[in-house]
Amino acid sequence: MPRPERLGRRSIFPPAALSSYEASTRQAATDRSPSMHDIRAIRDNPAAFDAALARRGLPPQSPAILALDAERRACITAAEQATADQNRASREAGAAKARGDEAEFERLRSLVAEKKAEIARLTEEARQKDRALEDLLLRIPNLPAPDVPDGADESGNVELRRWGRPRDFAFPPREHFEIPAARAGMDFEAAARLSGSRFVVLSGAMARLQRALAQFMLDLHIAEHGLEETWTPVLVKAETMVGTGQLPKFAEDSFQTTDGRWLVPTAEVTLTNLVAGLIVEEASLPRRYVAHIQCFRSEAGSAGRDTAGMLRQHQFEKVEMVSITRPEDSDAEHARMTRCAEVVLERLGLPYRTVILCAGDMGAGARRTHDLEVWLPGQGRYREISSVSTCGDYQARRMNARLRRATGGKPEFLHTLNGSGLAVGRTLIAVLENGQEEDGSVTLPEVLAPYLGGARRVTAEGRLTA
Template structure:
């Protein structure tokens, strides 16, 4: 959510950001709503002052025996009371209109973000590792014999419909091992605090991180009004919802492994083969809550945490910075990490690491008290996948595939698999 004071004082900055977002100059529309709201509040305050003045005079008129003046003032008080009630409702509606507009507009954009129309204009920052050269035609994950034995799309479709998968046997254990490996790495080496949080949240929590109101169709809502989380960014970030903490409390760094649910609205026909794009999936999510002065440095640190997972698993990847046309609604800057998938012969996103600035904190009313005193300020929030577990499973299967249908597994996972090093062509860990 945007700071209306900033828009009043520097409308040109706001307009420049919205123009980079492709929306054009919008400050005049926002400030018109703000002016209407302030004008009706002013009228309401004037009416309240008139009522209070008349109320004080009623007693004096009664005491003096001036019955006509007494009745006039009493009628005036009643008239002002009705006027105030009407103006307060008008002010409530004007405030709601301004709030709705501020809620619906995307975040500002960091100066480092490149301009561009879409993902084709994202800018590569670096690459790590070299794609393996196969002596045979590399297959996609669902075509590899050892993997296909543990990927049951048919039963999942019977149970739940399209875009679900049931993992069995060695593949299921490998998936579990990946999540445990990621959590261990982040908690033991990267200093993140592990959290096991609910996967259903109240509606205001979805507003807090920006999934609502704009992206309601992308998520699932229960009949009781709660929402299934699209990512544990929602739960972890909202830990500080409504809080004012001491500056020394910052930074807070969290990690959680959770189920995630997305309707994939608008993605019909995309990545329908295999398990690349599912309605239900698992992620290890990282969230940081920081001092505003530290958020960009924290962004780089979190990106390194996500990259470290892929390096440990010996999976080639590249890191890109998203251009303006591909940048998420609530973020000022995002790094995407794309892992090499030999079956597709391309890099595919496995993590997005983003900084939201004060955008989410303002929606959540999350602040900190400066150590030197002064007015509380909004914290900055960041989030990133560390990593998407299902996509990491795909990458491990495709990069480790052998011609006989078996899969050689990364050494970093052997300890999480009871010393097993391979997935044989039947899907068993050996």
């Protein structure tokens, strides 16, 4: 694989989503100056930019963006003029000195000093305007793809398909934390003593079952889906979180350490940032990564939601997929990644449905998102177990991750995609609830037997057995 060229990071700007806006940003990506790369596209088509944001329920942003941009450019222009004046005065002062005109020399020397101070002031003003503009743009979400349905919240999501038929139980199905087989190895009280609420201690069959699920997912993605197994840190720099969009707007959703690093909320952060600051050769694409990782989320704003059991935890495990592609390949890759996640559920025999999220329900970094929702009989409804998103060039712009075409030309921005394949703890919940029996035991999916020493069942006492 050719060695990529490493570049410095650049300023961060939102990408295009509506087709008219995309056209201008694709062109602009080839001839931008080293900062404010997509501001030209916003200048060229502010109405399309605001219309895309309106689909997310946001007010127009282009007036504030363009006002800051105009002020910044005015400062730069004035500084350039002051520099020209300073240079001219400096030359004239030299000439006055040479001809012995001391009065004129002193006047011009004073003017040079004034212009120097003016340049410093204007340069600092431009720098402040630049920082304000970047901060504003950093907080603006991705623009939805044209095929994303309109809607303000989850009620606007559209079901694409279903797989599997929910099981008919001859008894009232329990939630996972009520099933005797699970209770024996699922200790929330011990976790609360150790760490507080929204943690769990797994032991015995439950710990081994969770490990088996993660191993099964990894093996499936590596052997059949062509993903490259990767292991990455769970502590990252702030700029790494900025690159994938967790910072600055969503800082309260994550945990920060005392030395300024952040605990990752998902391996999307580290896997996507593997190309940060690089120019990637076209021949090396697509890059498809998979990682099993511990994830950490503060669950800010979720008070009172899913407090019982393992559904919403501060620390959890995911098998995460990330793809890095050429722009023209990202839509097909999105469908491919969605299918990779669906196959996991089908091999486990878990009924699910696939939905496309509406514009108002998507995460900030997504251009289009497919959610997989697994059937949980204990709750009697489908619950999210995977989100698979294409981000277009939104993250690549933030990270300055670019593509060099084999045919030459200036580098252009890559496209990035991410998705759970799957959330391990939620998969454990689904396996327990869908496989529960009236006597308190759990029948396990056949595909897990090789990872469990041949066991196909957890007894009501919490023991694995054939």
